[in-house]
Amino acid sequence: xxxxxxDKVIQRTHRYWYEDGLNEIATGCMFVGxxxxxxxxxxxxxxxxxxxxxxxxxxxxxxxxxxxxxxAVKAVKNHVTYPxxxxxxxxxxxxxxxxxxxxxxxxxxxxxxxxxxxxxHALAWxxxxxxxxxxxxxxxxxxxxxxxxLTRFYVLAFLSALIGVVVALNGFDDALGSAGYFGGMGLxxxxxxxxxxRTYLSxxxxxxxx
Amino acid sequence: MADDFRSMINVDRIIHEPARLIxxxxxxxxxxxxxxxxxxxxxxxxxxxxxxxxxxxxxxxVDIEKTFHGKVPRTICHLTDSGRAAFDxxxxxxxxxxxxxxxxxxxxxxxxxEG
Numbered sequence: 001x002x003x004x005x006x007d008k009v010i011q012r013t014h015r016y017w018y019e020d021g022l023n024e025i026a027t028g029c030m031f032v033g034x035x036x037x038x039x040x041x042x043x044x045x046x047x048x049x050x051x052x053x054x055x056x057x058x059x060x061x062x063x064x065x066x067x068x069x070x071x072a073v074k075a076v077k078n079h080v081t082y083p084x085x086x087x088x089x090x091x092x093x094x095x096x097x098x099x100x101x102x103x104x105x106x107x108x109x110x111x112x113x114x115x116x117x118x119x120x121h122a123l124a125w126x127x128x129x130x131x132x133x134x135x136x137x138x139x140x141x142x143x144x145x146x147x148x149x150l151t152r153f154y155v156l157a158f159l160s161a162l163i164g165v166v167v168a169l170n171g172f173d174d175a176l177g178s179a180g181y182f183g184g185m186g187l188x189x190x191x192x193x194x195x196x197x198r199t200y201l202s203x204x205x206x207x208x209x210x
Numbered sequence: 211m212a213d214d215f216r217s218m219i220n221v222d223r224i225i226h227e228p229a230r231l232i233x234x235x236x237x238x239x240x241x242x243x244x245x246x247x248x249x250x251x252x253x254x255x256x257x258x259x260x261x262x263x264x265x266x267x268x269x270x271x272v273d274i275e276k277t278f279h280g281k282v283p284r285t286i287c288h289l290t291d292s293g294r295a296a297f298d299x300x301x302x303x304x305x306x307x308x309x310x311x312x313x314x315x316x317x318x319x320x321x322x323x324e325g
Contacts (some may be wrong), residue, residue: 006235006301012251013239078279086238086247087284 008149016088017147020081021196024189026069031186058133062101084204106139129174130181132166137185152192159188224269225300229254230262234289237272242288244252263287274280 019021035059044050062096082088138160167180225234232252236243249259266272271293276288289297
């Protein structure tokens with residue numbers, strides 16, 4: 001048994017969570033929901049009663065969306081994935097100091113980059129919300145792709161940055177631009193998840209009664 | 211340097227066996243995994259996997275729990291604290307031995323310490 005093989009076994013085990021595409025489908029749907037809510041918030045006339053309700057809905061979606069996605073994915077996996085290819089329960093991520101430092105470092109770097117770019121008039125468009133969102137989500141996908149050895153996440157990271165740039169170049173209002181980014185990225189992530197699920201289902205056999 | 215190589219002779223033989231090493235590496239990465247998952251990932255036969263899991267259970271490295279999901283039986287396995295510590299020690303020993311290898315041999319042998 002090789003040392004590198006041990007690392008690969010561990011990486012492969014972590015990757016199993018993403019093997020069926022369900023997490024992407026749920027996350028993509030959440031992104032589309034965010035996009036729709038942002039678009040509705042942008043569309044309602046000022047002073048409308050709907051505006052605070054939509055704002056509260058958006059905050060709830062952002063705050064509890066991740067938890068809801070995780071629960072929904074686990075529930076579907078119980079019926080679709082675990083009977084086919086086995087059950088796995090993951091450890092809760094601990095307080096990894098190195099990981100926190102990397103995230104903090106990336107956040108500070110991105111923040112400083114935004115400040116510098118906003119001072120250069122010709123490049124000010126780069127600091128628009130959809131651009132920053134595209135880079136943050138893209139960065140997270142890039143990290144996940146590297147950590148898990150998942151090539152499709154690199155493609156998604158590139159698409160995230162691309163959608164951010166395209167929306168930013170169109171010069172939309174920040175709220176409308178964010179709605180466009182989340183809507184577009186949500187559809188891309190959902191499509192990627194559906195394709196992965198189709199592949200997974202075609203490659204795995206349903207359980208056979210013994 | 212020689213001590214590090216010599217320490218490889220004293221590696222935990224229960225973990226060092228390739229099939230059990232894969233099982234322990236999988237369980238190290240998760241909270242728990244069921245028999246079906248281990249069967250699929252290790253490529254072992256049911257009998258072989260059962261025998262290796264029993265060996266690990268006897269050594270106190272793995273806990274095995276039989277549950278039901280609806281009407282379907284599910285055998286859940288998870289690494290005990292001593293199993294986790296033993297795997298950490300094993301990896302540290304392996305790493306030390308690789309780091310003491312000469313540079314030219316490390317590219318090939320460094321990642322291929324066959325069990």
